[in-house]
Amino acid sequence: MPKPFTPKVVTANALIEGDVIYLAADDSWVRDLTKAEVLSDEAIAQIRLLDAQARPSEAVGVYLADVKLGTQGAEPTHFREEFRRTGPSNYFHGKQAEADA
Amino acid sequence: MYRYTEFDTAFIQERNRQFRAQVERRIAGNLTEDEFKPLRLMNGLYLQLHAYMLRVAIPYGTLSSAQMRQLALLAEKWDKGYGHFTTRQNIQYNWPKLSDVPDMLDALAEVNLHAIQTSGNTIRNVTADHFAGAAADEIADPRPVAELLRQWSTDHPEFQFLPRKFKIAVTGAPNDRAVIKAHDIGIEIVSKDGQIGYRVLVGGGLGRTPMIGKVLSDFVPQADLLPFVEATVSVWNLLGRRDNKYKARIKITVHEHGIEEIQRLVEARFAETKAAFNGADLDLFAEIKESFAAPAFRNAPEDDFAAAYDADPVFRSWADTNLAEHKAPGYAIVQVSLKAHGQTPGDASAEQMRVLADLAERFGHDELRISHEQNVILPHVHKSDLPELHKILKAHGLATANIGKISDIIACPGMDYCALATARSIPIATQIATRFDELKTEHEIGDLKIKISGCINACGHHHVGHIGILGLDRGGVETYQITLGGDATETAALGERTGPGFSYEEIVPAIERLVDAYLDQRESAEETFLQAYRRLGMAPFKTALYETEEAEAA
Ligand code: HEM
Numbered sequence: 001m002p003k004p005f006t007p008k009v010v011t012a013n014a015l016i017e018g019d020v021i022y023l024a025a026d027d028s029w030v031r032d033l034t035k036a037e038v039l040s041d042e043a044i045a046q047i048r049l050l051d052a053q054a055r056p057s058e059a060v061g062v063y064l065a066d067v068k069l070g071t072q073g074a075e076p077t078h079f080r081e082e083f084r085r086t087g088p089s090n091y092f093h094g095k096q097a098e099a100d101a
Numbered sequence: 102m103y104r105y106t107e108f109d110t111a112f113i114q115e116r117n118r119q120f121r122a123q124v125e126r127r128i129a130g131n132l133t134e135d136e137f138k139p140l141r142l143m144n145g146l147y148l149q150l151h152a153y154m155l156r157v158a159i160p161y162g163t164l165s166s167a168q169m170r171q172l173a174l175l176a177e178k179w180d181k182g183y184g185h186f187t188t189r190q191n192i193q194y195n196w197p198k199l200s201d202v203p204d205m206l207d208a209l210a211e212v213n214l215h216a217i218q219t220s221g222n223t224i225r226n227v228t229a230d231h232f233a234g235a236a237a238d239e240i241a242d243p244r245p246v247a248e249l250l251r252q253w254s255t256d257h258p259e260f261q262f263l264p265r266k267f268k269i270a271v272t273g274a275p276n277d278r279a280v281i282k283a284h285d286i287g288i289e290i291v292s293k294d295g296q297i298g299y300r301v302l303v304g305g306g307l308g309r310t311p312m313i314g315k316v317l318s319d320f321v322p323q324a325d326l327l328p329f330v331e332a333t334v335s336v337w338n339l340l341g342r343r344d345n346k347y348k349a350r351i352k353i354t355v356h357e358h359g360i361e362e363i364q365r366l367v368e369a370r371f372a373e374t375k376a377a378f379n380g381a382d383l384d385l386f387a388e389i390k391e392s393f394a395a396p397a398f399r400n401a402p403e404d405d406f407a408a409a410y411d412a413d414p415v416f417r418s419w420a421d422t423n424l425a426e427h428k429a430p431g432y433a434i435v436q437v438s439l440k441a442h443g444q445t446p447g448d449a450s451a452e453q454m455r456v457l458a459d460l461a462e463r464f465g466h467d468e469l470r471i472s473h474e475q476n477v478i479l480p481h482v483h484k485s486d487l488p489e490l491h492k493i494l495k496a497h498g499l500a501t502a503n504i505g506k507i508s509d510i511i512a513c514p515g516m517d518y519c520a521l522a523t524a525r526s527i528p529i530a531t532q533i534a535t536r537f538d539e540l541k542t543e544h545e546i547g548d549l550k551i552k553i554s555g556c557i558n559a560c561g562h563h564h565v566g567h568i569g570i571l572g573l574d575r576g577g578v579e580t581y582q583i584t585l586g587g588d589a590t591e592t593a594a595l596g597e598r599t600g601p602g603f604s605y606e607e608i609v610p611a612i613e614r615l616v617d618a619y620l621d622q623r624e625s626a627e628e629t630f631l632q633a634y635r636r637l638g639m640a641p642f643k644t645a646l647y648e649t650e651e652a653e654a655a
């Protein structure tokens with residue numbers, strides 16, 4: 001039996017800055033996972049992925065990442081995505097330092 | 102120090118111009134990422150988890166103070182004020198913007214540095230002992246040999262499409278600090294009946310299939326080195342498995358065919374290559390050797406050193422731990438630790454880089470080295486200058502006395518930066534260092550090398566750590582496997598797995614139990630961890646790791 005589809009977001013790295021970005025419902029790229037569009041339908045997720053991949057001068061390495069729904073919006077299910085949305089643990093650099101900026 | 106030729110300089114400038122145009126075309130949308138990626142990788146630019154990463158080559162790990170100052174400038178101007186020195190003897194910047202990289206490369210070119218990664222399936226940058234030209238135990242300086250090999254292999258027409266990449270390391274001393282047994286070819290300079298020659302090893306490597314190199318020849322005369330190495334690479338070029346990238350390295354070829362068969366084939370091929378060399382390589386070698394001539398050492402009394410050594414216990418501890426024996430009387434090799442307890446192994450701030458550059462200029466014949474153990478070395482310092490030098494190091498957080506000790510850990514970037522990682526490695530290193538600093542047992546424990554990688558690519562050399570730690574993703578949870586008994590020196594060995602892995606929370610206490618078991622069971626303070634492991638075997642350490650844990654859980 002195929003596995004049931006789990007919720008996803010479209011994510012990538014920004015071409016110029018290289019940092020982590022997510023696709024929002026209004027087609028903009030956002031830097032905060034909670035503002036990303038959560039895709040719970042597989043067919044729509046594939047279309048959103050193709051849309052995003054067609055924007056190579058903005059985003060690099062576009063893929064679908066698993067998320068779950070929390071009170072604030074999307075939350076990571078795997079620790080790799082947790083680090084991607086936070087930044088490194090040895091310095092207060094990356095996303096964690098840019099929040100609210 | 103070896104100077105780049107005008108040819109090299111022009112080549113770098115031309116490459117920088119090309120890359121600037123490529124970046125512009127990528128940003129303008131005229132190059133796709135698939136087209137651009139190989140171009141940026143060739144110029145040392147990677148895309149990691151949180152940002153781009155620029156990797157700058159440091160040939161033989163050797164830098165002048167002007168080059169070090171330029172590295173500091175890059176850190177400040179285009180990064181977050183620091184740089185990361187790696188086990189590949191290069192520096193990485195973790196936060197550059199794509200649009201800034203061409204300016205960074207131009208700034209590097211001003212001091213003859215570059216990020217060109219001789220990438221692809223070719224013979225890569227040849228590495229050498231970081232004490233080269235200074236070590237007391239050295240038979241001859243390995244750098245001229247490394248440079249000769251670099252010039253011979255660069256653009257060598259037969260070797261542009263090898264089955265896989267090929268790495269060579271050279272040591273000039275019987276004590277191997279260049280990890281030659283973990284290279285495709287390892288070369289040790291030896292002396293037989295007063296004649297200089299080379300012991301050549303083949304088929305070592307780490308990564309997903311770790312192997313220790315085997316002896317291909319015990320003595321290759323100096324004049325035969327290039328034809329012999331050429332014969333070796335040539336044999337592998339034909340035999341190597343091109344069908345499977347995981348089986349293509351020469352270590353697998355040697356493993357599959359056996360060392361005797363490889364020896365026979367190399368000998369046969371050598372008869373042909375030897376005939377094709379006309380001696381021009383020997384003239385070139387003589388020329389290169391001159392450019393690596395030692396600086397003019399001075400004769401001076403060492404009283405200041407002796408006085409500080411007797412009077413100041415902090416200086417004494419640092420001198421005992423961080424100095425190595427120099428070949429010139431009155432001189433020492435200074436190892437500056439980039440492993441302050443709790444800091445990221447291998448990181449230096451822009452300010453620290455400038456301090457190191459100043460010290461090299463004032464006291465060290467303008468020379469700095471980066472070791473594969475992620476520390477900085479001032480290879481030629483007169484002992485009378487050490488008290489002053491130590492004072493300045495201390496003022497800038499650079500006087501940690503821990504070289505070769507439990508907190509002098511090699512760690513790859515792991516999941517804090519690396520896109521390939523399966524787990525973090527930096528915080529494991531900083532927690533181990535902090536823990537043993539709290540316990541104040543570091544110097545009692547003595548020599549102990551811990552090496553940590555964040556995935557099976559083994560950039561942290563965990564296979565050859567006395568204690569190796571490999572971070573894996575097991576069902577979405579960071580899990581750490583321990584190996585024991587690895588050794589990166591002339592008595593090289595691969596570590597053996599202890600058993601099931603430990604979680605992120607469990608790994609530091611597990612290391613503590615291992616070290617306690619060693620302290621309990623060692624014969625004397627002179628018996629190192631590695632010696633105790635070799636005598637006792639795995640059993641007592643396994644007990645300490647697994648049975649104590651169950652006892653506590655029960
Ligand atoms: C995020 C950046 C990095 C990436 C993506 C990366 C990737 C890799 C990969 C894929 C390999 C296996 C190569 C192969 O067998 O084809 C490798 C090997 C290696 N890396 Fe890295 N690496 C990174 C950072 C580093 C750093 C920071 C160091 C030094 C601290 C390092 C040192 C090494 C070494 C020594 C090897 C060779 C291991 C061997 O003998 O096979 N790497 N790296």
Ligand code: SF4
Nearest residue numbers: 513519522555556560
């Ligand atoms: S060992 Fe793995 S995690 Fe560590 S730097 Fe190499 S590729 Fe990245």
